[in-house]
Amino acid sequence: xxxxxxxxxxxxxxxxxxxxxxxxxxxxxxxxxxxxxxxxxxxxxxxxxxxxxxxxxxxxxxxxxxxxxxxxxxxxxxxxxxxxxxxxxxxxxxxxxxxxxxxxxxxxxxxxxxxxxxxxxxxxxxxxxxxxxxxxxxxxxxxxxxxxxxxxxxxxxxxxxxxxxxxxxxxxxxxxxxxxxxxxxxxxxxxxxxxxxxxxxxxxxxxxxxxxxxxxxxxxxxxxxxxxxxxxxxxxxxxxxxxxxxxxxxxxxxxxxxxxxxxxxxxxxxxxxxxxxxxxxxxxxxxxxxxxxxxxxxxxxxxxxxxxxxxxxxxxxxxxxxxxxxxxxxxxxx
Amino acid sequence: xxxxxxxxxxxxxxxxxxxxxxxxxxxxxxxxxxxxxxxxxxxxxxxxxxxxxxxxxxxxxxxxxxxxxxxxxxxxxxxxxxxxxxxxxxxxxxxxxxxxxxxxxxxxxxxxxxxxxxxxxxxxxxxxxxxxxxxxxxxxxxxxxxxxxxxxxxxxxxxxxxxxxxxxxxxxxxxxxxxxxxxxxxxxxxxxxxxxxxxxxxxxxxxxxxxxxxxxxxxxxxxxxxxxxxxxxxxxxxxxxxxxxxxxxxxxxxxxxxxxxxxxxxxxxxxxxxxxxxxxxxxxxxxxxxxxxxxxxxxxxxxxxxxxxxxxxxxxxxxxxxxxxxxxxxxxxxxxxxxx
Numbered sequence: 079x080x081x082x083x084x085x086x087x088x089x090x091x092x093x094x095x096x097x098x099x100x101x102x103x104x105x106x107x108x109x110x111x112x113x114x115x116x117x118x119x120x121x122x123x124x125x126x127x128x129x130x131x132x133x134x135x136x137x138x139x140x141x142x143x144x145x146x147x148x149x150x151x152x153x154x155x156x157x158x159x160x161x162x163x164x165x166x167x168x169x170x171x172x173x174x175x176x177x178x179x180x181x182x183x184x185x186x187x188x189x190x191x192x193x194x195x196x197x198x199x200x201x202x203x204x205x206x207x208x209x210x211x212x213x214x215x216x217x218x219x220x221x222x223x224x225x226x227x228x229x230x231x232x233x234x235x236x237x238x239x240x241x242x243x244x245x246x247x248x249x250x251x252x253x254x255x256x257x258x259x260x261x262x263x264x265x266x267x268x269x270x271x272x273x274x275x276x277x278x279x280x281x282x283x284x285x286x287x288x289x290x291x292x293x294x295x296x297x298x299x300x301x302x303x304x305x306x307x308x309x310x311x312x313x314x315x316x317x318x319x320x321x322x323x324x325x326x327x328x329x330x331x332x333x334x335x336x337x338x339x340x341x342x343x344x345x346x347x348x349x350x351x352x353x354x355x356x357x358x359x360x361x362x363x364x365x366x367x368x369x370x371x372x373x374x375x376x377x378x379x380x381x382x383x384x385x386x387x388x389x390x391x392x393x394x395x396x397x398x399x400x401x402x403x404x405x406x407x408x409x410x411x412x
Numbered sequence: 413x414x415x416x417x418x419x420x421x422x423x424x425x426x427x428x429x430x431x432x433x434x435x436x437x438x439x440x441x442x443x444x445x446x447x448x449x450x451x452x453x454x455x456x457x458x459x460x461x462x463x464x465x466x467x468x469x470x471x472x473x474x475x476x477x478x479x480x481x482x483x484x485x486x487x488x489x490x491x492x493x494x495x496x497x498x499x500x501x502x503x504x505x506x507x508x509x510x511x512x513x514x515x516x517x518x519x520x521x522x523x524x525x526x527x528x529x530x531x532x533x534x535x536x537x538x539x540x541x542x543x544x545x546x547x548x549x550x551x552x553x554x555x556x557x558x559x560x561x562x563x564x565x566x567x568x569x570x571x572x573x574x575x576x577x578x579x580x581x582x583x584x585x586x587x588x589x590x591x592x593x594x595x596x597x598x599x600x601x602x603x604x605x606x607x608x609x610x611x612x613x614x615x616x617x618x619x620x621x622x623x624x625x626x627x628x629x630x631x632x633x634x635x636x637x638x639x640x641x642x643x644x645x646x647x648x649x650x651x652x653x654x655x656x657x658x659x660x661x662x663x664x665x666x667x668x669x670x671x672x673x674x675x676x677x678x679x680x681x682x683x684x685x686x687x688x689x690x691x692x693x694x695x696x697x698x699x700x701x702x703x704x705x706x707x708x709x710x711x712x713x714x715x716x717x718x719x720x721x722x723x724x725x726x727x728x729x730x731x732x733x734x735x736x737x738x739x740x741x742x743x744x745x746x747x748x749x750x751x752x
Contacts, residue, residue: 105545131545137575142568145534146541149552152523153473153542172565176528177535186506187728188518221729221737245731273735320735358747 081264087257089231090120093238107134108160117162140169151193164199178247179222194241194248202255207377212342217249224248225318229293231261236268253291273320281311283403285329288339289315299395308403327359334365341389344372418690424623425681428459431482437707448500450657455482457652460620460677462486463627467634473521474553475532478513480525487520491710501717508720530563540578553581559590561604573642574612580642587651592663608644620649621675650675
């Protein structure tokens with residue numbers, strides 16, 4: 079099938095439609111997924127296509143939504159539960175961390191919870207402190223959960239399709255700033271397999287390890303760096319669990335320098351995990367310390383002027399890269 | 413007398429006797445130092461749950477809680493494998509990964525035993541959605557205690573079940589205590605089934621000292637649920653002993669305990685069977701002895717069973733065939749070892 083141009087949102091929607099057509103056990107549930115079509119329009123039109131038993135509008139009850147999805151997953155269904163915002167995960171963490179994640183293990187492998195929990199996070203819409211977070215580390219810290227965070231349009235489609243064949247619970251975190259982004263969608267050709275990191279741009283001086291929207295900020299930074307004769311390799315993690323660390327470790331062994339870029343706040347974030355793995359495995363290859371370029375350790379403020387500053391930008395990534403590789407200090411260097 | 417008649421009561425007595433005997437042997441396992449830990453929550457005083465389990469059908473599913481041994485026995489679980497699990501042995505129901513609070517036999521329709529108070533309640537809503545979507549005639553029953561009745565998740569689940577008319581039953585075993593807090597110190601209105609009625613569910617309360625009454629109420633509630641009218645059943649009873657094995661209940665006095673233990677469905681059923689002439693003293697003695705032998709065997713079985721091999725700890729985090737977590741020693745070898 080030839081590639082077409084699609085938005086990230088439409089790619090997700092197409093993935094749901096194709097998966098639901100192929101697998102009658104899949105149903106979608108969540109707040110406003112039906113008549114409203116989803117807070118960000120991902121499930122628009124699905125109610126008309128699949129009916130109210132497969133596109134279920136729920137009360138505002140996040141713990142109940144995830145809990146019901148777990149029970150459905152245990153009894154032969156494959157639910158896709160949607161929490162409008164990853165920020166709402168706090169309301170349902172028991173169901174996610176103690177129920178979905180642990181059922182297979184606690185019961186000695188007798189039962190699985192094949193469900194997908196769709197959420198979106200990130201900044202860019204002045205949605206303020208309770209609607210803009212990047213909370214992936216909450217989930218990667220819990221054994222038993224798979225975590226995927228697609229950046230590209232093609233990954234939005236294919237990672238969601240793959241999540242919908244996974245025998246275990248998948249936390250699928252979209253980025254609200256990517257929904258309208260356009261890109262190539264080829265439903266017959268995934269960017270890569272599930273659980274495999276991808277080199278999005280090859281380079282030789284520094285490795286940038288990142289995921290979700292920061293892939294694009296990093297690629298833009300790599301472009302700027304190239305103009306300064308710095309060759310940056312950009313690696314898109316795609317799946318945080320299972321995590322493919324071989325790809326970025328091989329890359330850092332080649333480049334000798336590593337930057338980990340996340341929108342999530344720095345302290346105790348997934349950037350720390352990536353950074354630790356690089357430091358542990360590439361110690362003898364590193365020319366410089368592994369640096370994290372992450373969100374400021376603050377709640378996300380609403381004013382666009384403040385919000386922009388709270389998370390890394392292409393400019394900040396490029397400036398840090400130049401500092402790291404060429405020791406050219408940025409204007410803000412202390 | 414319940415619809416099933418005297419034969420039914422005899423069956424229910426046997427089940428209840430098996431529950432009590434099992435729990436007494438769990439205690440023995442602990443005293444012998446053979447249990448995995450001391451987080452053992454006995455259901456002595458709650459045996460009338462047998463009446464609810466009896467009203468369920470093949471294919472019906474259920475979730476339970478940390479005090480769920482009796483429910484599994486009543487649904488037909490194997491005491492040997494249960495006791496092995498409580499001892500943390502390889503041939504236990506959960507291969508030694510779950511223990512007393514997570515015993516589960518999925519082949520019997522169990523969807524798990526939960527140690528987060530109220531944690532398993534919403535799962536029956538999803539099970540009900542599955543049955544509706546797949547046009548299956550099953551009912552899913554959530555068993556929980558009065559402690560869980562104060563958790564918010566119950567109300568989310570009851571609202572959804574009522575809203576979507578799902579084949580779901582909420583069964584609250586009101587043993588009067590959430591750990592050391594008596595129900596009247598946790599709730600202003602202790603008529604818990606009234607809350608369910610307010611959500612749009614059928615709501616009934618049954619005397620947990622009378623297994624026939626419990627069975628009759630359960631039949632009504634479960635039959636209605638199977639026909640699209642979800643319900644809530646409170647089984648009012650008394651937790652005869654402490655919260656867990658090490659709790660000596662200093663928060664309640666002896667007079668209360670003496671009074672509370674009079675609500676004893678096992679003793680009452682025995683009395684009724686004798687009074688009705690359904691069984692003689694000797695018949696029941698023989699039954700009791702047989703059950704005692706069965707449960708003694710379960711303890712011996714668990715003590716003799718092997719512990720799980722250490723490397724099985726990495727299994728079942730994810731499905732078989734999926735990438736497993738990387739063991740620490742392997743991780744360290746990648747950093748420090750020759751093979752790096």
